Amino acid sequence: MAAPVNPVPSTEQVIEQHLAECGLDRAGFTVRYEPDLQSIEIVIGPKAKATNDQFACIQKAVGYEILTFSNGAMQRAYLDYTNELARPQVLAMARSQLEKEGLLADFPERQNFDSTSLYAQALEKHCKLVPGKALTTSGNDIAFQPNPEEALNMKAFTKKYSCLLLAMQYAGALEREVKFGFIGNEAYSEEGQ
Structure with missing residues (x-):
């Protein structure tokens, strides 16, 4: 058997x-x-x-x-924990990419600005964008919120905002007191689902 x-x-x-x-x-x-x-x-x-x-x-x-x-507070604490683990890798990758594209020199640092709003505008200006058009602020939060119609031409959108997205990634890993995020359209769902 x-x-x-x-x-x-x-x-x-x-x-x-x-x-x-x-x-x-x-x-x-x-x-x-x-x-x-x-x-x-x-x-x-x-x-x-x-x-x-x-x-x-x-x-x-x-x-x-x-x-x-x-529990929302526990979720935020866990995300903070995992973000901190990934921080050195994200910082190194973003720093390398910014340096490769010639954008690391004179990169804006939060400590040099009186408000988060002015800092966000400096990030846009660093990427040769019109300040105040793609980033919005609330307290210490900076959100990427460009005109939704721009996303209709993905190639142009990517070309226009690739620097800013990279700058947000670098600044998000570098600046601990500032939180970066994205505002977009929520996926459609039928009520009750």
């Missing part, structure tokens, strides 16, 4: 096991493949009893899958 064969655990089961090993309560999180996302999605709720001290373990457990904390 042949010995019973142990089935190979699914990726979802492996992630669940690793999250439990991180100290998360299994009743507080879900791990499942989402066809619409074409990825595994992990949702961690309050019942999982996750803490900021577990972020390294959680990040290792989920790898490149989609992770969402149902």
